[in-house]
Amino acid sequence: MEDPPDVTALIEGLVSETESVRKFAIFKLQTLLGDPSFAEAFIEGDGLLPLRQAVLETGGNAQAYALGSLDALLELDMGWDVVDGAVIGKAVELAVTHPLVNIVRNALTLLVLIVSRPLRRSRDESGSEAESGEVSGFRAIKPALDHYPNFLESLVQRLSASDHTLCANALQLINALMRDAVANGGDHEWPKFIKRLQDLKVIGGVGMLMRGDAASDLGSPLAGAILEFQGLTKLLLRKWKEVRVNVELGEHKRALKTIHLLSKPDAYSPPDADGETTVKGGKRHHPEKWRRLGFETESPVWEFDETGYLGMMDLVDYARRNEDTYQKTLMEQSVQPLEQRCPLARASLSVTLILYEHFGIDDAADVEEPVGYRNSVQERLDGNGNVDKLYRPLLLQWGRLHTAAFNASLRLWKTSSAENPADFYKIEELVRIVVEHIVGAASRKTEVGLVEAELRSVTLETARRWQMEGLDEVYEDAWGPHLVQVREQLQKESLQFMKEQRIRCLLQGSWFPTAAANTPPGGVAWRYVRLSHNRRWLHYQNYARNDDGEPALTDLPEKIDLNSVTSVDSNVSASEPQQLMNGNNSSSETLKENTSHDSLKAATAATNTKITIIGTPDPKSKHSNSISTNTDTERETVLLELFPQTHYAASEWLDGLLLLLNQQPITKDTTRLIDLMVDWGARLRMLNLKWEDVDWEALELRVKGLNAGEREVPGREGLDGPEGYWYGMPKT
Known part of the structure; x- marks a missing residue:
């Protein structure tokens, strides 16, 4: 165990004529004075005056150690008796002019402690409070600053120093000066001081420190100083907001x-009796x-x-x-x-x-x-x-x-x-x-x-989109559990709606080219497929051309029992919309244009979309294309192949067949429309609107991707009172 420090020997070392002894004593004091008991013993041993002398008269590292020792005492709220004008002046001089970083750091710390010292008050004989007479804050260092008018400028420049501790000390002093100016500078003085700091580009210096890598060390003094400056900036903004505008000022x-x-x-000149303006009569306010x-x-x-x-x-x-x-x-x-x-x-x-x-x-x-x-x-x-x-x-x-x-x-x-x-x-x-x-x-x-x-x-569109996204978040936060239930119910209703819509497409029937891209001239090139009214049979017939209109169900002798269908296979979900522009039209209308064999080849070559219906054929059926064999079940075979020529038609038929088999839809078109209806349904319920109030004609055009054009804005006829209003579904 080390022997306890000899306070008397260290104090004698401070006044020694031997430089090495004096330097060693100052160096030891810097660490020992952090202990309150040693600090009290040091003061009782009359060590303050020798320490003050070391601050004023030494140089180099010895002076840095002396300043650090005095800083340690002041942080314990001791030793203020020796902080006089000479010590403050020396600290300001060193902070402005000295090149050594360790000296400047400790000098700045000393000034921070002086400026940040709370103003103490005492009570007189009448019991009223009065200032104790101790000088603190900006007033304590102002006489020294009069000799160094560039002090604030040099202080701001320290913010760009490579030594992070020096930056932190400089910013801490700026913070202390700002705080004291706001607290004790009066209503008219602190804005002037802040304006002066801003003119010296203190904002740019602190901003650079904020964005720098050194600020990421959250345990460093620099991080604390930056955050304190940020908090003081908020304080200044708040105080400016609290100042009432007064034209008497x-x-x-x-x-x-x-x-x-x-x-x-x-x-501006007021008009005369004839209504004309003239400059005569003096200047008047508009x-x-x-x-x-x-x-x-x-x-x-x-x-x-x-x-x-x-x-x-x-x-x-x-x-x-x-x-x-x-x-x-x-x-x-x-x-x-x-x-x-x-x-x-x-x-x-x-x-x-x-x-x-x-x-x-x-x-x-x-x-x-x-x-x-x-x-x-x-x-x-x-x-x-x-x-x-x-x-x-x-x-x-x-x-x-x-x-x-x-x-x-x-x-x-x-x-x-x-x-x-x-x-x-x-x-x-x-x-x-x-x-x-x-x-x-x-x-x-x-x-x-x-x-x-x-x-x-x-843009306005972007701002509106952010607004709607924010509205969704608000609704989710406020009505979260209720919206979950509403959306679940709407999901079921929307799925049922889409099932009916897709099946109606099958009931309407469509033309499909056959796979016979190499069919010789005059061969079979088209197939018409239609679902029976009872939704049990899929009727179809091959034709040489597709310009015979829409054949009646009785003209389609070939049929497939949907009870025998085991699965529907397709590459629709993985394929890209090859003909996206044409895909917005119905399959029947598009394919009617392809009446020649050459056009058939071009259409078949333009897409690789295929829907394959697989099942167990009737024994009397002609189907014999076996794709797999299971010893425990009847042999599965390809019952029918369809080649939709538009992405939208492929979505209608593939998902329609899947929904007929009580399976889930898989194409992006169908799932997108279901999500769209769920979203709109939720909004309508929150607005307490009715489904019949929606402009379904415009909605249908929007779903199919068609341009609804300029719609006539309705008048106010039939609306009740000034509060009446018209609404429609948004276009986007």
């Missing part, structure tokens, strides 16, 4: 004036000065109640950064009918609230107290392994995101032919969905430029 009045002047308003910008009234201050000063900042920032677009958009809106104009100002404030909700600003951890916030950060570091969800670098690009989302809102308004005020909230909801899908899906390393590009290119 010069800054707020200038911001409103900026919004107006950047719109390039035309000169009666729609603010409404032309998209406000609801000519007193726009109340419209910032929800967004506060944050909404005004976003609108001013947009107008400044996009002055030409801002003016052009207002000019385009001015020539539109009043109800079709997009309210720009309201749309901007709406986007501000959408981003505010998306990033969960009000859900941010409590960052008023450093200790509480650091504990919250540590909990998230310990419990969340998904770095992409933990860091939100796009939050730091608030202004660019607002501009991109605002432009997307204007574009969606234009393409949807929206009208104000009826459609404003609909477009607002679409923008919310777009932000959720594009901004929410961005990873930690996604550049903001890519997000802006996606917001520029998103």
Whole structure:
């Protein structure tokens, strides 16, 4: 066991004239002062003044050790008596000018501890609270900063250092200064300080750290500093939102004036008695000065109640950064009918609230107290392994995101032919969905430029599709168990419906070319197949041509007893729709065009689709093509082969035959239609509509892939009252 450290010997070593002894004592102190009992003994032994002297007078590694020792004491909330102007000035000087990383790291840590020290209060004789006289926060280091006006600039530059600990210390000091500015800087000082940091490109530096590989080490000091900066950013946004707009304040009045002047308003003079305008009589405000910008009234201050000063900042920032677009958009809106104009100002404030909700600003951890916030950060570091969800670098690009989302809102308004005020909230909801899908899906390393590009290119159709997908998710969450039961019932009903539809196709009958692609001229080339009315027999007959119309059932002497059919084999499900364009037509209509032998060869060569009906033939039957033998059963043979010439006809006949045999359909066409009916049925039930209300003619055309064309919009005759409305199935 090592002997306990000799406090007296170490203190004597600090003032030794021998450099090696002094350096060794300082080096040992750096680790020993982390123990509270040793720290108390060190202070009782009058070691503070020698340590202060070492901080001020040594250099190189010895000075780094001395700073580290003082940091260890201050972290235990001891030794504050020696932290005076000289020590603070030395720390600021070293942080700005010294080239050695280990010295700068410890100097920055010392400044973080000073700025972050809680302001202590004492009670006077009357019992009222007063400041204790101890200097902390930004005020403690401000006199030293007056000698180094480039201190903040050098601090931000440290964020790009290759040493991650140095980056973490620099960011921790930035966080401490921001926190102190918000807590103690007053309502008008902290915005100026934050603006200065932003001008020094602190956002870019922290964003680079967020996207870097070093941030993936969630247990490092750098990760904690990044998350603290992210939380402080949320705090700032929340405070800006809580600041009420007041035109009595010069800054707020200038911001409103900026919004107006950047719109390039035309000169306005009221009309005279003859109805003509003149510039005489002085300059007058336009009666729609603010409404032309998209406000609801000519007193726009109340419209910032929800967004506060944050909404005004976003609108001013947009107008400044996009002055030409801002003016052009207002000019385009001015020539539109009043109800079709997009309210720009309201749309901007709406986007501000959408981003505010998306990033969960009000859900941010409590960052008023450093200790509480650091504990919250540590909990998230310990419990969340998904770095992409933990860091939100796009939050730091608030202004660019607002501009991109605002432009997307204007574009969606234009393409949807929206009208104000009826459609404003609909477009607002679409923008919310777009932000959720594009901004929410961005990873930690996604550049903001890519997000802006996606917001520029998103279409109304895409936004509507996302909206319907989100609606499905909401319904699933709210009505999950009930929807499962509804869908199960609809699945059975839809399957029964498709069974009847497919069998009706068989009852109607169809022409099929035979397999005789090499049939000599004049040979049998066509076969007509039709299901009997009692659905027990499959009648067919071979013909030389298919231009004889649709033969009657009595003209089809050949027949197959469906009770003897054991299976239906086909390559339909694996084949591609060879003639997809023609596949939308019925098989009979398509095949009637192929009246020549050459056309038959071309049609047969264009497809390899085949349906094979297999079963046990009647002993009197002519079928003898045996494909397998089972000693325990009668011999199976090919009863009939069909060669559908369209993908849709193949789906009708294959699934129709399978459903007749009480088997499940297998083609994509049939399963797609069943799923479509289940989906529409669920929506109709949720809307409490009736099946007979659906435009089944348009639905049938849609199912067959045909273009329904421009349909006449119905009038309002027969509708009851202003609440009456007409609805139809959507086209997509």
